[in-house]
Amino acid sequence: MxxxxxxxxxxxxxxxxxxxxxxxxxxxxxxxxxxxxxxxxxxxxxxxxxxxxxxxxxxxxxxxxxxxxxxxxxxxxxxxxxxxxxVRPLPLIDVVKEWHGRRPMAVGTGSESAIAEALLAHLGLRHYFQAVVAADHVQHHKPAPDTFLRCAALMGVAPEKCVVFEDADFGIQAARLAGMDAVDVRLL
CATH class of the missing domain: 1.10.150.240 (Putative phosphatase; domain 2)
Incomplete structure (x- = not known):
């Protein structure tokens, strides 16, 4: 898919x-x-x-x-x-596991990096992602595209070749402003 x-x-x-x-x-x-x-x-x-x-x-x-x-x-x-x-993983983590090693992946979050890194490490998920871009890594937050554009740059992938999985309107807007497709996980 x-x-x-x-x-x-x-x-x-x-x-x-x-x-x-x-x-x-x-x-x-x-x-x-x-x-x-x-x-x-x-x-x-x-x-x-x-x-x-x-x-x-x-x-x-x-x-x-x-x-x-x-x-x-x-x-x-x-x-x-x-x-x-x-905190526990949500079902979408299965997509992460399925695509691990097949495509570069990143996390783009509004949380602070200390929390994001600690959670992903604690749950044994950090190794799936080439990059974690958090609120303290960008000047302009969602709905600005900066978080997702930085993710793409750190993965070495052109923005238009990325898809973003999001559960918030600000995140969907940010993905679209970055020139990326977005999957609204609230609709899955």
Whole structure:
């Protein structure tokens, strides 16, 4: 099915790893310290965004005056404490295993590199990917194409010869802006 592509790029959270419940739990824990809440629909709409951008939206929603980068740091620490014990691969990991060694593959994620690398290593999946491009590796995040363009460059594959697997609207937009085909895994 993917023979026509020279490179496969996978989003991580919600696409190949079931991290979403853990991220929501971490947000609840951190925001509870400040008496703040988040709107689940607004949070889902920001899937694929870096943590600090989500923090900005949550702060604005709650009318708070916190530093979004500090709030994001607290949330990242909470996630790190929970993730290794709770995250499991999603069924799409079978596509990764099937294409391993047949095409170069990369992960393009809105998560920070420390979390992405730790999760992939912990689950024994890191060796499948030639590159992991995370939020701290690019200046412009999804829906900008930078994450996926960097993945393609690190794999040595022309962008138009790549397919991106995504579960978020921002990620689908980023893939299209990069000139890549996109598979919306929510429709699989």
């Amino acid at each position: 993917y023979h026509r592509y020279d490179g496969l790029i996978f989003d991580m959270d919600g696409t190949i790893l079931d991290t979403e419940p853990t991220h929501r739990k971490a947000w609840s824990e951190v925001l509870g310290r400040y008496g703040m809440q988040f709107d689940l629909e607004a949070m889902v709409a920001l899937n694929g965004s870096p943590t600090w951008r989500i923090a900005e939206a949550v702060i604005a929603l709650n009318g708070a005056t916190l530093d979004p980068h500090e709030l994001a740091r607290e949330k990242t620490l909470a996630v790190k404490a929970m993730l290794l014990d709770t």
